[in-house]
Amino acid sequence: MKNKGLFIVIDGTDGSGKATQTKIIKDHLLTRKFDVELMDFPQYGSPGAAMVEEYLNGRLGKLEDIDAYQASILFAIDRFSAATKIRRYLSENKIVIANRYTSSNIGHQAGKIQNKTEREKFIKWLLDLEYDILKLPVPDKTILLYLDPAVGQKRVGKKGYRSYLKGKKSDIHEDSIDHLSKAAKAYKEVAVKQEWTIIDADQTIEQVTQDIITVLNDILI
Numbered sequence: 001m002k003n004k005g006l007f008i009v010i011d012g013t014d015g016s017g018k019a020t021q022t023k024i025i026k027d028h029l030l031t032r033k034f035d036v037e038l039m040d041f042p043q044y045g046s047p048g049a050a051m052v053e054e055y056l057n058g059r060l061g062k063l064e065d066i067d068a069y070q071a072s073i074l075f076a077i078d079r080f081s082a083a084t085k086i087r088r089y090l091s092e093n094k095i096v097i098a099n100r101y102t103s104s105n106i107g108h109q110a111g112k113i114q115n116k117t118e119r120e121k122f123i124k125w126l127l128d129l130e131y132d133i134l135k136l137p138v139p140d141k142t143i144l145l146y147l148d149p150a151v152g153q154k155r156v157g158k159k160g161y162r163s164y165l166k167g168k169k170s171d172i173h174e175d176s177i178d179h180l181s182k183a184a185k186a187y188k189e190v191a192v193k194q195e196w197t198i199i200d201a202d203q204t205i206e207q208v209t210q211d212i213i214t215v216l217n218d219i220l221i
Helices: 018-031 047-056 068-080 083-091 102-110 116-133 149-157 177-194 205-220
Strands: 006-012 036-040 095-099 141-146 197-200
Touching: 006 018, 006 083, 006 102, 006 205, 018 036, 018 095, 018 205, 036 083, 047 068, 068 102, 068 116, 083 095, 102 116, 102 177, 141 177, 141 205, 149 177, 177 197, 197 205
Parallel strands: 006 095, 006 141, 036 095, 141 197
Antiparallel strands: none
């Protein structure tokens, strides 16, 4: 709707094309005369994401040394630092498109917990933390781009220089196919329960874009 703020999250497994699609969708909506703002999480280079960068570079310890609860707090703080800006955009009746959000915390961190009961307990805690305690804006729609973890890891390996990695090719999540596989499983499991829309990212860029536009058209009409 053109006279109402809307918060859309495009999330997905690693290498699924999230950054590419958020930019394409933003440009598409601008051509349709919507006011659009793009948010990227983590906000690399900003104070809010400083500890996230330390974690992803392995400077806080190995992947297995940082549990789901500890890591989640770092990412939640980054989003908290952007919450006021998101609320302002929405109050100005803009469409906010986020590349990753709370859903990424759920996928990557819940995937570390193999016991189903404990995993569900963690997810409840995380949603309470981000939406009830930190009072982060709640997305109107979350779209999950799903790609086989092995394919995604190969795509990530072809990425160019990323400043937050300080010269490294990949972060501690991307280095581990075990982590990526568990995260992908958690993403899919939660997507069904939270009623996210799952889109097959193993298509051409144009096909994925069209699938996203189809989903958004149902909301924007």
